[in-house]
Structures are given as structure tokens and as C-alpha cells.
Amino acid sequence: MAVSQMFITLQGVLTADQDIREEIRKVVQTLEQTAREILTVLQGVHQGSGFQDIPKKCQKARENFGSVKTQLASLKTKFPADQYYRFHEHWRFVLQRLVFLAAFVIYLESETLVTREAVTEILGIEAHRDKGFHLDIEDYLSGVLTLASELSRLAVNSVTAGDYTRPLRISTFINELDSGFRLLNLKNDSLRKRYDGLKYDVKKIEEVVYDLSIRGLNKEEAVAAGEK
Amino acid sequence: MAVSQMFITLQGVLTADQDIREEIRKVVQTLEQTAREILTVLQGVHQGSGFQDIPKKCQKARENFGSVKTQLASLKTKFPADQYYRFHEHWRFVLQRLVFLAAFVIYLESETLVTREAVTEILGIEAHRDKGFHLDIEDYLSGVLTLASELSRLAVNSVTAGDYTRPLRISTFINELDSGFRLLNLKNDSLRKRYDGLKYDVKKIEEVVYDLSIRGLNKEEAVAAGEK
């Protein structure tokens, strides 16, 4: 019968689609696992003792990013290149998380903002849409906002750990970020809502710097730093 | 400053994106307008007098589909071909509606199920993803389900209009559709929910046929039809 034949063909297409999604889900799960492991490594910096061996932690995270590269390389083989946005939702969340982790590593290493190009290099994907599996601009920005909130926590904990200069540097960095975001005309979506949270991070860090200033702890350290 | 420069670039990308969406929205609005006009033409068949001039109504609808073609042709120029799914949500709804309208015309003309290929021809778009602006399989199926519910209404109204054979033919058609859908393994999404509604259409039409049978109105007609 004509109709049933037609539906059999359609089911073929649907099945192929579902198989692709299944494959994607599996790779994404391993990516999430790796991302969680990197997170666990980097969260160590908040512990009092963690401040000494930041380079070692970054090193270890970098090794894990090797696995991320392999997994992302595998992910992009799971579906036709021009259907990125068809399946975007599947990896969107983990990709934002990975952007944050890469940005955190870069910050810890060099106290700079990772560029979109740099983060795609770390992840082994493309920076631009037309080159293939790329990093969507909003996912990049979302990851950067997570970094801001992590840094406000870091500012607090570095004081607890006795490092009084780091908050000052974080403050400068976050202010730059804030000015950057103010150049953007964001839609009223989830990114906008997350950006609204940035001002609390800015304020929190300013208060840390204030606490240090009023006790002269910033100068003290500055002197100490000068002496070194 | 490096960071601000970077954000200026990013804003450029975001603006371009928002402009595309704005353009798409405008075309989609004209499409919705045309779709409403076609619907008004076809709704005429439910009226008592409407049963006589179905061919004329189909003819008029076909003319309107000319505008649809032009509008869809314009739509596909508004964004890069490989970003279909990036903007899919914008036209998804109206496309399902147009599939339904095309399927309704075809049914009224020939009492057959429009194929995906045929509907894309009517709309002037591609049947397959890799050829360009195409018709997503789930949008096609969704439009077909709307047809089923329209036909259950048509069965009721054709009895009112004194046409006692049409419900029997609709019943056969819908049963075939139902068997077809049963071949599909649908996900738990909105399509699945809409499919669950199909059984009510089937039942409704069966009850119409029952009403005719118990009053012997189906045989009468069959005889009458035989006599013609």
C-alpha cells in the first residue's frame, strides 16, 4: 500500500535521526564526565593549601583537555557538518562549561581573558561557523560570565589563604570584563539574565579590595611585592 | 584596550544575527497572512453550499500558493543556507500550517495523501535537507495530523450537506493514515502528543459511518451511486 510504504521510508529517516541523537548523547556524557574531572582539579585552588600549586593544577587540567579534544573530535563525526544547530541543544551546556574551564585555566596561568580563538584551540574546534564544528558566540560569553563569578569566589578565598594582592588584580580584570559586556546589546534571554549577575561579582570583589585597603593590606603587600 | 576591542567585534556578530532574525520575522508575518487567506478559501467546503464547488476552491487556493512560493523564496535568502536549524523556530509553525493547507488541497482534489515531495513542490522548497531550504520531516507529519482532524470535521459536515458517501471514503483514508503512523516510533515530544489526538479523529469518523449504517443511509447511497 502506498501510504504504508511512504511511512516506512519516513520511519527510516526518523530512526537515522534518533540514532544520531543517541550517539551524540553518549559522547556528550563522556565530555561531561571529563569536564567534571577538570572542575574537581581546578576547585582545589580554593583550598588554603591550593594556592601554592596552581601551576601544577593547571598542568593537570591541560592534560585533561587532551581528552576533551579527542571527545569533541569524535562528537563532530556523529552528524553532518551543516546540521550543527539541529543538535546544538545537546552539547550547548557542556560546551559553555568547557569554555569556563578553559578560561579559568588561562586566567590562572596568565591572568588574561581567553579569546574565542584561544578557547577553540584548547578545545580543538573551530572559531568560525563556516569552518565546521565551532563555538557559538553566546556559548563563549556564557562561559566567560561563569569565570567572573568563580573569580569573585577566588578573591575571597585568596585573602583567606593570605594572598592579598590577587584580589586587586582580579578587580582590575573583572572591571575590564564588565566594560566589555556593556558594549554588547544583549537580547532579553538567559545570557542577559546571567550578565545581570556580573554586577554582583564586580561589587563583591570591590568590597574585598576595600577590606584590604582600609587595613592597609594592599599597600603592605605592594611594598612586599616591590621588595621581591 | 584589548578586551574592549574584542567585545566590539563580538557585538558586530550579535547585531548581524539580530538583523537576520528581524528580517525573517517580517517574511514569516506575510506568510502567516497568506496562510490565513488560503484557509479562509478552503474553509468554505464545510458550508452546505461549499460542497458543490470544491474544484473551484482548490483552484483559488493553488493560486494563493503562488504567493507562498514567492514568500518562501524570499525567506531563504535571509540567512546562510547551512543555518536552517539556527532559525528553524521562527518559521516552523507557519510551515506546518502550509503543509496542512497543501495536504488539504491535494486531498480535496484527489483524495490521496500528499507526499513530502509533492508538498515541497507546491511550496517551492526542497524535499531533502542537503539541497537547501527544505521541509523537516516532523513539520510534514505535523501538517498531516492537522489534515486528519480537518477531515473528521469534513465527514460530519458532508453528512449535513447530504453527501453520505464521503464519510466512508474519509474513514478508509484515515484508517490508512493511522496504520501509517503506527509504523513510526515517535519520541515523546509535541508530535507524539498530536498523534495521540489522531485516534479521536478515527473514532469520530467511525461514529459518523455508524450513524449512516444503522439508518441504512450508506447502502441507499451506494445504490444511488451504482445507479449513476
Added chain:
Amino acid sequence: MAVSQMFITLQGVLTADQDIREEIRKVVQTLEQTAREILTVLQGVHQGSGFQDIPKKCQKARENFGSVKTQLASLKTKFPADQYYRFHEHWRFVLQRLVFLAAFVIYLESETLVTREAVTEILGIEAHRDKGFHLDIEDYLSGVLTLASELSRLAVNSVTAGDYTRPLRISTFINELDSGFRLLNLKNDSLRKRYDGLKYDVKKIEEVVYDLSIRGLNKEEAVAAGEK
């Protein structure tokens, strides 16, 4: 002190505003009470016995509309004429309800659709924005949609009461309404959602007509009507 003086002035403005709202609320409450009384009167038509004395019920409702007029006249004195939309939310709901009730009376009396002008006359308000306290177009449409759903109930109950011709007339009326609404390009708001319900009313009435047709009850009555 300057600041406190300023705030005292501001509080004056706020108090005046709150007093206006309080006054409006009170009038709206009496309007709601009257609207409920009219509703109770008109709901009587659904009772089997209610079909005989529709004219009497309409008469009684019309008397109640006298109170509505007085109350609305009082309402418009409560705030400056150019601040209609400032306080619109307060009376929006009851106004839609009154539109429905007026439309119902008109339908029961003459089986026609009340125009916006006619309804404003019944309510003693203006049809056009620039004349003063007027009827917003969306409120008018909302009231009309409520009528459609009431008529589908009336079609059912008139059959129960033994009146087999009314449903046919209601069907014609509702179909016209439906075509009318299809000319509108509604936003995705509450009115649009309510309009989506119209198709269920249309379908329900078509089924009533069908039930009568298949049993020949429409013709029978038509004959009877002809004999009268």
C-alpha cells in the same frame, strides 16, 4: 529640609493616585455585581422552560443595563479622561464581561452580532478613543468570543428543550464570526489564545447540526416552520 519637603509633595501625588484607584475599585465592584445579576437572568435561557420567555429575560437584562449605564457614567468621573489606559486594568475584565452580556442580549433579540457602536450605546460609553471613556477594541473582541462559547452551549440546550431550528441558525452565525476573526492578525496574547478556542465552538455546533440532520430533524422542523 529640602529633601523631606520634596517627598511630602510626592506623597501628595501618590495619595491622590491611590484615592483614585480606591474610588475606581468601588465602582467596579458594583459593576461586577450588576454584571453577575444580568448573567443570572440570562443563564435562565438554558433551562428547559427558559426558552419560552427569552423576550422577557432580555427585557429584564435591558433594565439592568440601565444600572450599568449609571455605574459606568460614575466610573468615568473618577479619573482624568486622558488617563484611561493608566487605570485600564481595573475595569478591563468587567467591561469584557458586559460586552459579552450585551452581545448575548442582542443575539437573543435579533440573532445578529452586536457592533462595537451598538454595545457602547447599550453601555452608555464612547465607541472611539478620542471621544472619552471608550471601549477598547480588544475588550470588544474578547466579549464577542465569550458569546461564541455561550452560543455553543445554547445550541446544545435548545435541542434538549425541543427547539431544533435554533442550532442551524447559531451555526450560520458562528461561521460568520469565525470568518471575521480570520481576517484579524492577532498578536500572541491572551486574545489570540481565546480565539484558538473558537474553533472548538464551531466544531461543537456543527456536530449538533449533524445530529439533527442525520435524524432528519432539521427538515422536519423546517417544514413545521413553513407551516406556521
Added chain:
Amino acid sequence: MAVSQMFITLQGVLTADQDIREEIRKVVQTLEQTAREILTVLQGVHQGSGFQDIPKKCQKARENFGSVKTQLASLKTKFPADQYYRFHEHWRFVLQRLVFLAAFVIYLESETLVTREAVTEILGIEAHRDKGFHLDIEDYLSGVLTLASELSRLAVNSVTAGDYTRPLRISTFINELDSGFRLLNLKNDSLRKRYDGLKYDVKKIEEVVYDLSIRGLNKEEAVAAGEK
């Protein structure tokens, strides 16, 4: 047909309305852009070096308010003057933001609270409802509350920048504001909720002053100030 004619007329009204809203949205977008630019200029005062050239920053902001005036002038041409509250929601948010920015400039220039009249002058709109496009009292108050929260941040940052007297002056100012607001009888709406936040700003500033006091930094400065 009468009904369809009626609905065609209604659609005309609806279309006109939608066009107005579209126009308003466009102007509001440019206003938001300008507001963001003014904000970026004024944010500079929180930076260490920013405290020196406050006058220059205010000057620059004032220039930007020239564009605001032009844009607001354009906005009021987009709709009939007596329908301010019909479209209020569209510009409400940006207007509150502009009030805050104007109030911030005035505070930085003269350490006084901008009056409603003064702010409308800066924005080139009316202070009173009956004169035309005006500033709603609640939008004015909302902008003032944003100022309070910005000042609590400024108090913190001025200590960091070594300016120990500013917090004391801010404290006095904010206390006056707080007393002022206590004269108001606010409804349980969003303004009330924002006002509840004021007490945290008051407290924060008191704690800054406390920090200075206990370390004798307030006296020191006072002396220094006396010497100047």
C-alpha cells in the same frame, strides 16, 4: 457581508496599533544604547584614577544627554499624546535608567538630590502629566533608588581610592533619602520591593563609616580637610 466588513475595519485599527508599537520599540532601542554609553562614562568614577576627573566625566555624560533629548523628542511623536499609559511599558525601563543616570550626574556635580523637575529638564520632557510626555512619579522614585545603591558602591570605592570624607557625606545624603522615602506610603509593588533594598544600602554605608571611625581615619581626614 456585514460581519466581514466590520472585521476588516477592526483589523485596520489593530494594524495601526501594531505599527505604533513597532516604531516605539525602535526608538527605545536607540535610547537603551545611549543609556549604556552614559553608564560606561560614569562607571569610570569607581576606578582608582576616576576620582580625579569626575567633572570631566559629568561633562561628557551631559553631552550624551543631548542625544537622549533628541531621541525622547522623537519618541513622543510616535503616538497620540493621551495614550501615554497605553504604551508606558515599552519605555518604562529605559526611562528609570535615564533618571538614575541624570541623578548620578547631578549628585557627582553638586551632591544634591535631583528634583523631578530637574531630571525632566535634563531629559527634555515634561514634569507634569497634563503637559505632555512626562515622567511618571514611580519611575522617578525607581531611578532615585538605583542611585542609592550606586552610592553605597561609591562609598566603598572612594575609601579604596583614599578619599575618606566622601563616605561620610554619602552617609548623610542617603539618610536623608531614607527619611524621605519613609514619608511615602508605597503600594505592595515592585517599587516597594526596591525600596526595601534601600536599607541595605544605608547599612552598608554606615559600616564603611564605622570602619573609618574605628581606625580614626575620619578624624584624620577632617583635620586634613580643615588644614586645606
Added chain:
Amino acid sequence: MAVSQMFITLQGVLTADQDIREEIRKVVQTLEQTAREILTVLQGVHQGSGFQDIPKKCQKARENFGSVKTQLASLKTKFPADQYYRFHEHWRFVLQRLVFLAAFVIYLESETLVTREAVTEILGIEAHRDKGFHLDIEDYLSGVLTLASELSRLAVNSVTAGDYTRPLRISTFINELDSGFRLLNLKNDSLRKRYDGLKYDVKKIEEVVYDLSIRGLNKEEAVAAGEK
């Protein structure tokens, strides 16, 4: 470290749990596929010609139940025997469907209600919890309710097919079922909601029987049946 080790263990447990669920989902998918195939076979009885070869259809369905047995046997190996209700939600829906299908076959074969014991035998599972993978009582009852609704449809279609005695037998059967269900005190859950549907099935069949009665079609047939 103790805490992190504990969480690694817990994560292991959670992962194992998810793996089990994944395995279950796969088997359930094949079960759903088989159930859809059985349904397609049995749906044939509603078609005009289908009434002749009911036994053949039942035979074919019974063969398909062989696959069901194998699949259910596989299902019960996927999780610890004493954790049936831990994973119940996964197979609940398909099991209810299978109960319905088995009950439908039994009814078509012998016009009796399948017992819980009989249905478990057909499915190759246990009737009682303490024996192993069993059939929950509410799932059994839910499947039986689906049967009732299918039979009301069958009553309608058997009239269309010219079989006037079957509706009477169905009526007796369903009335008995209804009396049975009335004995139960159900909670406000999905079973209760499904049970509420039973009344409408009973009502529908009552209407069919009534339609036959007033036309004397019941007697005629009864006689005819007696003659055979």
C-alpha cells in the same frame, strides 16, 4: 581523602543505576515496537472485512506474544529481582498496553475477561510479587480499562459491519466490568482518571444497543442467529 572517596563511590552507584535504566529503556523500546505490531494486527477487526477472520488475527497476535515473552524475559535480567518498583515507571506504560492486547485477544477468542493469572501466563511473567517479575494490580486494571474503551469502539464498528448481536454481548460484558470497578476505592491518580472514562464507554454501548432496539434490529438478528 575520605569524603571525596565516598562521593566517587556514590557516583559509581548512580552511574550503575543509570546504566541499568539505559538497558531497561532499550528492551522497553523493542517491547513497544512489538506491542505496536500486535495492535496493528488486532486493529484489523474494526474494518468491515475484519469481522470474518477474527480467529486468524488472534492466532497471529498470539504468535507475536511469543516475542513479547522473550523480551520480557530479557527485561527481568536487567535489574535485581527485588527492585521491581524502583524501575517500575520504565515499563509500566508498555505493560499496561500489553495487558490490554492480551485481554483483547482473550475477549475476541472467548468473550471473557482475562484474569490477572491468565494475562501473566500469556506474557510469561509472574502473577504475584513474591515470585519475581510480576504484573502490578493497577497496571492490570489499567489494561482492562483500555479494553473497555476498545470494545465500545468495536460495538460501533460491528454495527457498521452488519453484526447486530455483538453489541449486545459487549454491553453485558462491559456492564459487568463496570460493576466490578465500582467496588474499588481508587486514589486520585491516573487509574482513577482512566476509570472515569469507563462510564463513557458504558454510555456509548448503551446508545448502540438503544439504536438497535428502537429499530428492532436486535430481535431480527437474535432470530437469525438462532437459525444459524
Added chain:
Amino acid sequence: MAVSQMFITLQGVLTADQDIREEIRKVVQTLEQTAREILTVLQGVHQGSGFQDIPKKCQKARENFGSVKTQLASLKTKFPADQYYRFHEHWRFVLQRLVFLAAFVIYLESETLVTREAVTEILGIEAHRDKGFHLDIEDYLSGVLTLASELSRLAVNSVTAGDYTRPLRISTFINELDSGFRLLNLKNDSLRKRYDGLKYDVKKIEEVVYDLSIRGLNKEEAVAAGEK
């Protein structure tokens, strides 16, 4: 007719209820106004100069409590005496606020915790439910918690005003309160949430005391105080 008569009666009861609520709301508004005035009087103590004339402020507040008494006396006439908890929500908030204000006055006068009995005397209401309009225990406790938070602010500001002994006395007082509250088993309601805030007040005062200790300011003052 019986049913409609019953509903008319019920509607009467509901209306009467709403009238009562309306009356209550009005009195509560005047109470809120008076409470705000008392608050403004007492807020003066936080200002530098305010510490001198605490007795005068308390005196003035006490006078205002006269109005409170009258207003509360009026409130209790608005509803049947045995239905206190039926309308509790209406005055709950303002009563907690008044408890706080009374407790604040008492603390400022005698540095003791106002008892439930004492506060009811100030407010002119009953301490126990069976006597009439009384003070709910949770409202009493809630007001006391507001006092704690006000005292932590007072501790900060008294340091600014150069009074170094008050914080120590507040510390003792608050610690005792804290020990008291720890004895209570609270439900997860608003009181619990407010109680959670108490810890932060205790913490804040502890910090003030610490700041004084490390600077030896506590001893100095103690001596100075002893000398006076």
C-alpha cells in the same frame, strides 16, 4: 428557589466578610502610618548627634504609642472577638513592626528585653488569647528578632558616634537573646527564616566588639565610664 436562595445567603456572608476585611485594612493603614512615624523618631538614634537625646526620642515615641493604642482599640471592634486568627494576616505584619518599636523603646530606656506582657500593655492589647485581641507568640518573637538586627546596626553606629561601651552591652544582650532563641523548635516558616538572620546580627556585634578589643578601646572606655 431553594438553591439560589442558599447561594444568595452565602454571597451575603462572603460580602460581609469582605466588608470586614476592608474595614480592617483601613485601620491597618493608619497603624502603618503611625508605625512609620515612630520609626522615623527612633531612627534618629543612629545619627551622630542622636545619641545624646535618646530619652527625649523615647518619650516622643511613647506619645505616638498613644495613637497606636487608639487605633488598635478601633481595630478590635471591626470583627468578632473569637475570629482573631481568621483575619490575622491583615495585621500580622504591622503588629510585628509595633512589637519591634516597643521593644526598641524599652531597650533604649532600660537595656532589657520587653516581655510579651509589657509589650501588650504598651499596645493596649491582651497578652493571652482568651482575654481578647492579643499578641500572637510568633509575632512577638518576630518583633524581637527585628530588634536584634536594629541593635547590631546600633552597635556599629555607636562606635562611629564615639560610644565604645554600648556595643559591649549590646553584645551581652544579644547573646542572651540568641541563647533563648536556640531553645525553640521552629517550623520552616518565615519566623525560622528571620531567626536565621539573628546569627548574622550576633556575628556582626562580635566583630565590633573584637575591633574594640584589639584596639584596647573597650578598656579605655570602661575606665572612662567608671570615672564619670
Added chain:
Amino acid sequence: GQRREENENINSSSPVINYFKTFQLELDTKHDKYERLVKLSRDITIESKRTIFLLHRITSAPNGEEILTESEAKLDAVRQKIKQVAQEMKGEDMHQFHRAFSPGLQEYVEAVSFQYFIKTRSLVSVEEVNKQLVFAAEDKEEVKTTSTSDAQNNQLCTWSLKVTPVDYLLGVADLTGELMRMCINSVGNGDIDTPFELSQFLRQIYDGFSYIGNTGPYEVSKKLYTLKQSLAKVENACYTLKVRGSEIPKHMLADVFSTKTEMIDQEEGLS
């Protein structure tokens, strides 16, 4: 650690502490009572629901009386639970604990008004409902406990609980759902009078609720939608009865049914 130890000892004898100890007792007593009431309310709800199920089992005259008697006994048992609530409320402001037992009372109103409708085809009033919630304390148990402490209370003592108008309205709103079920059941059982009676009755209740409109609390307005749907179901059922009845002269209807019954007998005989 550096904890202040002395401070504690001082506190434990402080007047504030002793004061708060009385608060602890007061609050715990209140919470315990609230908890007992919630439990009673759950019991009342469940037993009321079961009574409603029982009443739906009435389909014909013969078992009717029996079931009514049984439902009366069940409702008596529910009232015994309500009596316990009343006892807890003795000397209290019932509005203070109302949220704890209100769901139970609403369900009781639903059950009792359903029974009342079946018996009298009319709506029980809130006064009649409350009349049954006045309890005397003559039960053996209570006499026993009472006689020891305050003997004079022995005979005068009554407990009562009042269903509030809102509880009553919410219960009646839910009743309409049960009436709708009863209506569809009746049609299925070939009873063609009851549906028309029910539609009449439901329309009256619906009109009553629309008359009240939004003047009541939010919970009442919230139920209006379901109520409207129940009414539509009942009106549709009557419509169908009327339409199908139109195909045959009215006086023949009785015959039709008796024939049908015969037929069913025949069928039964065969099986």
C-alpha cells in the same frame, strides 16, 4: 578551641532563658496539636472519599437502601474523627488551626452532600451540615476521663465544629464532579430520568456559583472552570438522550427498555 565557657553557665540561669523555655513549651504544644489535626484531616479525607465511592455503587432500588445505611455508618465514623478535631479545638480559636483540617472538612461536605442529594434530590445547607457536628460527651470513654477531674462537666459538655461557608462552598464545588459521574453512570445504566434531574440541579448550583463569581476567595473561583466542564458533560448527556429519543415516539420508550432487558436476560441465560 577558644570558646567562651563561662558565658554559657551564666546564660543557663538567666531570666531570658527561663522566659524562652516557656515559649519552647508553647510552640511545641501548638505544633504537636497542628500535626495531630493534619493526621485527623487525612483520615477524614480518606474515609469521606470511600463513602463517595460507596454511594456510586447505588444503581438500582434494591441495593439502594442497603448502601444508604452503610454510607450513614461510614459518615458516622467520619464524624467521630471530626469530633476528635472538635475536642482538640475546645477552648481554641479554630481559625488558628483551620488550614490543618480544612481539606478534610471539605471532603466531608462533599460526601455528606452527595448522600443528601441521593436521599432528597436537593442541596444540603451549611446549617444542616453543622447541625450534625455537635457532639455530646456521653461516650463511655470520655465520661471515664472526665469524671475523675471535673465531674460537673459530665453531662453539659458538648463539642462542636463549624464548617465555614468557604469550606462548604469548596465541598459543594467538588460535589458537582460526583454528580456528573452519577449522571453519566445513569445514562449507561439506561436510567433516563436521573440525568435530566441532575442537569437541572447542576445548573442551579452553577448559576449559584456564577452569582457568587469572584466575590469569594480565590480557591472558589479556581473551581469554576471544572464546574463548568462538569455541567457541559451533563448537558451534553441530556442532549444526546433527547436527540436519540427523537427517533421514536415517547410512549414507546418504556417498551424499548423492557425489550432490551428481556434480551439481556436471554443473553445471561445462554452464558
Added chain:
Amino acid sequence: GQRREENENINSSSPVINYFKTFQLELDTKHDKYERLVKLSRDITIESKRTIFLLHRITSAPNGEEILTESEAKLDAVRQKIKQVAQEMKGEDMHQFHRAFSPGLQEYVEAVSFQYFIKTRSLVSVEEVNKQLVFAAEDKEEVKTTSTSDAQNNQLCTWSLKVTPVDYLLGVADLTGELMRMCINSVGNGDIDTPFELSQFLRQIYDGFSYIGNTGPYEVSKKLYTLKQSLAKVENACYTLKVRGSEIPKHMLADVFSTKTEMIDQEEGLS
């Protein structure tokens, strides 16, 4: 009315009816059990919460032991309730009724892990929690009832209930809120060691939960936000301690506190 009466009589003796009567019994039994479990769960929740409140009253060494003993007694009482749950679950699939008592078990985990932290400064494992939920049946009552019917069960019989890993995780997630409260309390009481211990401990739990991430059920992920906030509060408290401590050499801290305590004594003496 025109009701079919005969039909009913036939039905009442039909095998289907008798069959459904067994279903009625089965369903009612199940629902009754569910209801009893819900009530037990509520009791468990309340008593666990009160234990937590009790434990927060520990502020210094002297009353510490006493309160720990008292909390142990309270937890024993809770376990008696859990034992009743276990008895209900004997021979049942506990997952069938899990939703009824899961909230209670979670609260119990919260209480017991809080007590455990106070005693040992470490996290109780799910195995340790479950070890305490194995109950022997030697109580007089049970022996009495058991001895009549199955005497052989007399000594062997044990009841046990297992807290599931998810219940455990949810309980521990809530524990972090209590730890945060304890931390702020400690700061307020001048205890400067506990906050740092707590922040260390909380960070470990937070890291643990982030490691699990979204691999657990939704309810677990849902609590991550609150957990993060609690951690932030504790980290902020430690930060403040550190910053203010920076204004004075570390070795002086003890002096500062003893001075302060003296002062307070003085104050007390005056009042």
C-alpha cells in the same frame, strides 16, 4: 424510574464481581499501608528536625556531652519509628512505598549526619547510617504477638530498612545548610577554629556534589544552588575572620578573647 433492576441481581453473584472484591481488598490494604507510612514519615521528620535544633544548642564543652547524650536518645526514638516503617516493609518491595517515607528518611540522615559531624568532624557514610537501621525483634510487644502465631521466628527475626544512596545524598545536601548555620553561630560565639574546619569540610562536600553533577536525579541537582550559597556564606565568614585577624599579630588573639570574656563577666556582675 426506568432502571434495570434484574441486571443488578445477576451481577452481584457474577464471578467478575467476586474477582473484583479481591482487588478491592488488595487496593485498600495497600492504600492503608501507604497512609500509615506517610504518618510515620511525618513523625520522623518532626523529631529529626527537633534533634537538629537541639544540636545547635551546643556552644561550649560543658553542655556538649549532655546535649549529645540527649540527641542520641532522641535519635533512638526516631529509629523506633523507622523500625515501624521497617516492620511495615517486611516482605514488601520497599521501592513500592518509598515515596511515602522518603522525606522522613532524608531528614533523619540530615540529623544523624549532623550529630556525627559534631562528634567526629567527619562525614557519616551511607553504610554507617544503614548499620543503625537493623532492628532486632526482641521487644516484649513483638515477642508476645509473634509467639502466638509463628513461634519459631521468635529470635531470628530482624527488621531493617535501607536508606537509598539518593535519600542519603539529599539528606547530606540539607546537612550543609545546618553546617553553615553552625559556622555563623561559631563566629558569633567567638570560636575561630570551627569556621575554618567547617569551610574545609563543606568544600569537600561541595566538590563531591560537583563531581556527581547532573548524573544523579533531578532532586539532587536542584539542591546544588543552595549548597553553593551555604559554602559562599562559610567562605565569607572565614574571609572576614582572616581579614580582621590581620590587624593584630596572631599570638595576641588568645589574649584578646580572654580580655573580652573578662569584660563580659564584669558586665554580668553589674547587672
